[in-house]
Amino acid sequence: MSDKNASMQRRRFLKMSAAGAAVTILPLSWHTALAAERLDPNSAQAKAMSYVENASDSTHSAYKEGHNCANCLMFSDPSQAEWGPCAVFPGKLVAAGGWCNAWVTRG
Known part of the structure; x- marks a missing residue:
């Protein structure tokens, strides 16, 4: 495989990966409303x-x-000051000042 062909395939892979990530992340911003x-x-x-x-x-x-909850990785919308969505409890809001044993550092 030529360097040019490999480079094109790598670019295509990166573009597809970025598109896939966007499709995965976008619903998180809508989760609070839902x-x-x-x-x-x-x-x-x-x-x-x-909890x-x-x-x-x-x-x-x-x-x-x-x-x-506000500083946990599972808290999907850290901009929420009081209540926000959590990946552990889909479709529910949790208290930003709350805690559960699924807590993971946001890093």
């Missing part, structure tokens, strides 16, 4: 994940001071 209700901390799913609306109320051994 999430109609707040997650009930008493729901089975919330309890299974040790609390106020992170400092957590008694889970994995909780560390300063960790909350």
Whole structure:
């Protein structure tokens, strides 16, 4: 394969990858509008994940001071100050100041 042909294929791959990433990421920005209700901390799913609306109320051994939904990678819209979408709880809003055991550092 010539260098020119390899370069063209690489460019095509990068363009297709970028397009695929855009299609994947765009729905995250619409997710906040689609999430109609707040997650009930008493729901089975919330309890299974040790979710609390106020992170400092957590008694889970994995909780560390300063960790909350707003600084978690799963919190899909960090621009939300009070309630926002979370990948762990699709279709629900979680408290930005909350916490659950799926917390992952936003890096």
